[in-house]
Amino acid sequence: MTVVARRIDPEVWTKERFLAWTDTRTDDVRYEFDGFRPVAMAPATLAHNDIGRNIRDQLRGKLPKDMGCRPYGPQQPIETVGGALREPDAFVACSERHPRSVAISAPIIVFEVLSPGRENRRRDEEDKVDEYESVPSILRYVIVESESRGIRALWRQPGERQWRREAFDSKGPLQIPEFGISLTFDEIYEGIEFE
Numbered sequence: 001m002t003v004v005a006r007r008i009d010p011e012v013w014t015k016e017r018f019l020a021w022t023d024t025r026t027d028d029v030r031y032e033f034d035g036f037r038p039v040a041m042a043p044a045t046l047a048h049n050d051i052g053r054n055i056r057d058q059l060r061g062k063l064p065k066d067m068g069c070r071p072y073g074p075q076q077p078i079e080t081v082g083g084a085l086r087e088p089d090a091f092v093a094c095s096e097r098h099p100r101s102v103a104i105s106a107p108i109i110v111f112e113v114l115s116p117g118r119e120n121r122r123r124d125e126e127d128k129v130d131e132y133e134s135v136p137s138i139l140r141y142v143i144v145e146s147e148s149r150g151i152r153a154l155w156r157q158p159g160e161r162q163w164r165r166e167a168f169d170s171k172g173p174l175q176i177p178e179f180g181i182s183l184t185f186d187e188i189y190e191g192i193e194f195e
Helices: 015-024 046-062 118-133
Strands: 031-033 038-040 070-072 090-093 107-113 140-144 151-155 164-167 174-176 181-183
Touching (some): 015 031, 015 038, 046 070, 046 107, 046 181, 107 118
Antiparallel strands (some): 031 038, 151 164
């Protein structure tokens, strides 16, 4: 999910302070925690929301049932090594679920749908690349365009530290070998019309 920075106060926050603060808020603005302070999230376009929902729906239908893996997003955070709490548009985790937990541990694949705006793109294509790379369980980070058909994936083998990059043509498919499935571009962009 993409975000726009908004200063709350100059003090460095903790994850615990952020979670307590989110429980007391009454406005409709959503925030992520960048490890230092709350960051307001930009409102998503209809296309952005539809693409994220398409991805989650396809994952839900295709993930092997015997693995205990589930798709999540967009309001379920994952925690990065630096203590940031990010809310990707979709992600898959196979870890044990604790109903009272806020963050999901050990995500394996993360999807971010890009929102318009240079700062939003920079955050998803730079900051979050580094943050997600810091989480050893994340083997694939997929960046999905919302204003045209386009996908980029960064991936690595278990135990590797650095990402490898993979680009696709406008037809796909996006292979997800971690689960032996694939998503076509038509499935990801179902119902989306571009100008």
